Amino acid sequence: MNPFTLALLFFGLLLGTTITLTSSHWLVAWMGLEINTLAIIPLMAKQHHPRATEATTKYFLTQATAAATLLFASTTNAWLTGQWDIQLMTHPIPTTIIILALALKIGLAPLHTWLPEVLQGLDLFTGLILSTWQKLAPFSLLLQIPAANQQVLILLGLASTLVGGWGGLNQTQLRKILAYSSIAHLGWMLIILQFTPSLTLLALITYVIMTSSLFLIFNYNTTTNINSLATAWAKAPLLTSIAPLLLLSLGGLPPMTGFMPKWLILQELTKQQLPMTATIAALTALLSLYFYLRLSYAMTLTITPNNLANTTPWRLPSMKRALPITITALSTTLLLPLAPAMLALVTL
């Protein structure tokens, strides 16, 4: 793509999220979300493949619906309460509608069906932007809304962890697996939203780092399904050896970073007298862990039948950038001891 156009679109993405992050008026926040949607549309359709166009269309339709619903609910709130401030929403009906609209925006169950198909139609880098950057703006709004409806938030959260775990179980396409993992993590973020919003922010930050590392590794190996992932040991053996750690971190196992949000969320849920919710969330995380383990099995713990010992490809130095992988991979594995500092960072 023309570098000026690319720069303009990235600037548009940056602008949209920044506008939403810094807004206190619903109209300005909606505007930021729309700028985000419109800026990413050409990036998604850049490939010109019919599947990319299909993914772009589906993304645009869902995001436009969500934005329209958001606008409708904020207008209703303005009508009922006389003000447009995000943090002063008192009426339960517009609040619930806005939560559902934002759930459609980020892809929470049961409004998640677009996410695997859309991610499958994109190349890995655009998928990375979709999974990470595009979640920041809606979450900034979710964090600011006074948590009114206890049931709907917990329901969305548990449904997402369940659907994210169950849906990803028999996928062989990596982008769909990452979509379902995204749904599951978003569920974890939403469960704790009404009790300790800072833990939601912590979970979001750690999720962004972990999923970026995975996307970047898959991009480095240029692989989009499990079978081609199995040949990664010949292309980048060091990456292949640390990838299981990253996957286990995404699954929430100690001593990796991914354990931190899960542990703190479960602790907080127990303190809030919700042991059943905590149990269900923890059990559904096991489903996600199963397909992360399957990925690490296919990648590192097996050698495919194709590359025999005397047909190993040339280990030419790769032209792809490795610094982002380095940073995100280190952060994904080593940040658990810094838990108090990270908590202090995200305390709102």
Add this chain to the structure above:
Amino acid sequence: MSLVQMSRLSVTRLALHAQNHHLLLSSSVSPLITFKRTMLQDPYRRPGQPKENKFPWEKINFDLSKGLAGIKKHFALLKKEFADRWVGPEGKPIIEHLLEQNRVVWEFRGPESLEDWVVSSDREIGGHSEAYLKIGRNNNTCLLYGTLNSTPPRDGETRYSGYCTMKSKQQLSSFDRKKHFDWTSFNTLHLRVRGDGRPWMINIGFETYFSHQKDDLYSYFLYTRGGPYWQDVKIPFSKFFLTHRGRIQDDQHCLWLDKVNSIGFTLGDKADGPFQLEIDFIGVCKDYAHTEEFAYEVYKRNPEV
């Protein structure tokens, strides 16, 4: 009636006139409003025949026993789908999915395997070609045979004719949802055929989203050699090019193998006379030596000078 006159009509008069919509609009403009036909699921209309103007509820046939049998079948399929998930992707353990390098997708080992295929020729549009499908000797192969006749039908619309085709039916999972083939682990189509020297076209139908992609197919040639010996044909999927209604498209992209719906063979080589194609099996395999992603380059159509 011109568009200016149409805009002055009231709604009811407009609706009355819509019955005779071929008078309402000039023939170069397609109908803007179709009251009686749904635009999405039109069955095939033979050129020269009048359009069937039935409401959807006039086309229903009720039958209780068929309904009950249908419920049983679909719930059984749904249960199987759930149960398969416990085993692994596509009902096979993951280790089998990782190790799979060849897969036979269609095999002709008995008359019931012909149920998966649809044979048609230009007889549908009023031509004179014939095509039949039968199981070959020893229940081991299928034989597509018939006669090609390129005399166009005399219906005033059709100019060319003379084709025969065989296409696999769309696979359906529970409740008549489409089931796609996931061939991402493979990169080559492997057929074992015995033809009569004619050039055939292999068409792969993939899952589309927009309605204008309805007739999109990926095609490639199959040159048969005739003779009594079997021919093993291996065509990499990177060689397939995108066509729409038989015409090669300018904007080419590689075939995405994660949602393939059907495969078909078409004969339209303008040579009148009998033809035969015997197919042993159709499978997909992984050729590790084939690293090409797409065989065709796309150049800028209107380069700036």
